[in-house]
Structures are given as structure tokens and as C-alpha cells.
Amino acid sequence: MGNIIDGKILAAKIKEEIREHVKGLKIKPGLAVIQVGEDPASKVYVGGKEKDAQEVGFLSEIHRLGADTAQETVIALVKKLNERKEINGILVQLPLPEHLNEELITNTIDPLKDVDGFTYNSAGRLLTGSKCLAACTPSGCIEMIKSTGCEIKGKNAVVIGRSNIVGKPMAILLLQENATVTICHSRTVDLPSITSKADILVAAIGRPKFVKADMVKQGAVVIDVGMNRDENGKLCGDVDFENVKEKTSFITPVPGGVGLMTRAMLMKNTLEAYKMQGIK
Numbered sequence: 001m002g003n004i005i006d007g008k009i010l011a012a013k014i015k016e017e018i019r020e021h022v023k024g025l026k027i028k029p030g031l032a033v034i035q036v037g038e039d040p041a042s043k044v045y046v047g048g049k050e051k052d053a054q055e056v057g058f059l060s061e062i063h064r065l066g067a068d069t070a071q072e073t074v075i076a077l078v079k080k081l082n083e084r085k086e087i088n089g090i091l092v093q094l095p096l097p098e099h100l101n102e103e104l105i106t107n108t109i110d111p112l113k114d115v116d117g118f119t120y121n122s123a124g125r126l127l128t129g130s131k132c133l134a135a136c137t138p139s140g141c142i143e144m145i146k147s148t149g150c151e152i153k154g155k156n157a158v159v160i161g162r163s164n165i166v167g168k169p170m171a172i173l174l175l176q177e178n179a180t181v182t183i184c185h186s187r188t189v190d191l192p193s194i195t196s197k198a199d200i201l202v203a204a205i206g207r208p209k210f211v212k213a214d215m216v217k218q219g220a221v222v223i224d225v226g227m228n229r230d231e232n233g234k235l236c237g238d239v240d241f242e243n244v245k246e247k248t249s250f251i252t253p254v255p256g257g258v259g260l261m262t263r264a265m266l267m268k269n270t271l272e273a274y275k276m277q278g279i280k
């Protein structure tokens with residue numbers, strides 16, 4: 001019981017496959033990341049994306065803009081990147097400074113280059129089962145579940161959290177895999193009675209060690225999307241890992257779990273975008 005789903009190994013395998021594929025391409029896929037301001041977490045995330053893109057052999061561009069950059073300037077940059085043939089994927093790192101309209105800026109990205117899957121077009125396509133670039137974190141979670149060899153079809157899957165970035169697309173991807181899906185959230189009555197019936201439990205709440213052992217079904221596959229600090233300042237997920245672990249068949253650790261897979265899926269989406277744009 002309590003097998004660890006190792007994000008490091010899985011992500012490395014996906015990146016290696018991409019690197020091998022890219023080696024054979026005359027024109028390399030290009031990923032552009034826009035970071036506005038000095039948010040410390042964003043700096044770390046963007047640095048990781050740059051490192052991954054370089055490792056797999058992509059053209060990697062990071063556009064770092066000052067915190068007081070005007071909305072029109074950011075929009076103009078996105079439009080310019082939309083036009084550039086050598087850029088196949090565009091990502092605007094969130095959160096943006098207060099004065100910028102995230103929704104408007106995100107939706108300026110050409111859906112064919114929307115490697116985050118955050119535009120209305122991508123989200124709508126995901127919902128309706130049309131070909132699209134799906135959000136990286138939920139896609140990474142699906143890969144992690146599949147890596148266990150456990151079948152998703154027909155299983156009770158419970159997602160805790162209903163964000164546009166994780167909870168909602170996660171539920172849709174699980175539905176596409178023919179799971180019976182329940183979405184829980186802060187207003188859910190008697191959460192443990194629902195989570196304890198989950199064969200697959202995905203925690204995307206944003207609260208340290210929120211999921212306790214008595215909320216988890218014996219033998220469940222538990223995917224922890226959380227990235228928090230505990231009372232001692234140590235990184236931890238949304239799941240009380242040490243106590244929950246023994247009850248599960250498979251569980252993802254934090255750190256070393258979903259986060260690394262999110263990054264790997266961004267590389268996969270960039271390669272997919274490149275293919276969708278018809279560059280051979």
C-alpha cells in the first residue's frame with residue numbers, strides 16, 4: 001500500500017521523448033513566456049519553464065516586463081507573438097499585477113498557441129470534446145493516474161476544488177476517461193462522506209494537509225495538486241501525506257509530484273501546438 005507516483009521520473013521520461021522527437025526536426029518548436037512584475041513564485045515557475053524548454057531543445061523566449069507595464073503594451077506583445085511563425089506556444093504567467101485584465105490578456109492569445117489551455121476557445125473545446133490544448137496541471141494528473149495501471153473507466157473520481165485552471169478541467173478530463181465524476185468545493189456538505197467513496201481522489205484546494213486519512217477510501221489513488229507551506233514553513237500539499245499514504249494504493253508526493261508533471265505537459269502542449277500549426 002501507499003506506492004509513490006514519482007513525478008520526477010514520469011516528467012523526465014516525457015521530456016526525454018520530446019527531446020528525441022525535437023532532435024529530428026529542422027525547425028525547432030518555440031515557446032514564449034511573458035512575466036509581468038516581480039511575484040517571487042512566478043519568477044521560480046518561469047525559471048523552471050525556461051530550463052525545461054532549453055532541455056528539450058525548444059527555442060525559448062522569456063519576456064520579463066516591469067510591474068507597471070500598461071495593458072496595451074502586454075496586449076501588443078501577445079499579438080506580436082501570435083504573428084511570429086517561430087513561436088508556437090505563448091504563456092502569460094499568472095497572477096498579473098492588479099491593474100492588468102487577466103481575462104482580456106489571456107484571451108488575446110491565438111488558441112492554436114494557447115499552451116496553457118486557458119482561453120475561452122480552449123476551455124470550450126475541452127468541454128465539448130473537440131481537439132484542443134488542455135490545461136497542463138489536469139493533463140499531468142491524468143498521466144499520473146494512468147501510470148499506475150489502474151483503469152479510470154467506471155471508477156468514482158472525486159475532485160476537490162472548482163477552479164478554472166485545475167478543478168473544472170480535471171473533472172472534464174476524468175469524464176472523458178469515462179469515470180463517474182463528482183466535484184466538491186468549499187460549500188459541499190459533509191465532504192468526507194463523498195471523498196471516502198472516491199476510487200480516485202484529486203485534491204486541488206490550496207490548504208495545507210486538508211485531506212486526512214478518514215476522508216480517504218482504502219486503496220484509493222490520491223493525486224495532490226496542492227503546493228503550500230506547513231506550520232514549519234516546509235513545502236506540503238493539500239493531503240496529509242504521512243497519514244494518508246498507507247491507506248492509498250498510489251499517492252503523489254509534494255514536492256516531487258504534480259508540479260513537475262505540469263511543467264512536462266507544458267512542453268508536450270508546445271510540441272502539440274507546433275504540430276497543429278502544420279510545421280513539419
Ligand code: GUN
Pocket residue numbers: 045091092093094095116136137
Ligand atoms: N500561475 C500558476 N500556475 C500557472 C500556470 O499553470 N499557468 C500560468 N500561466 N500561470 C500560472
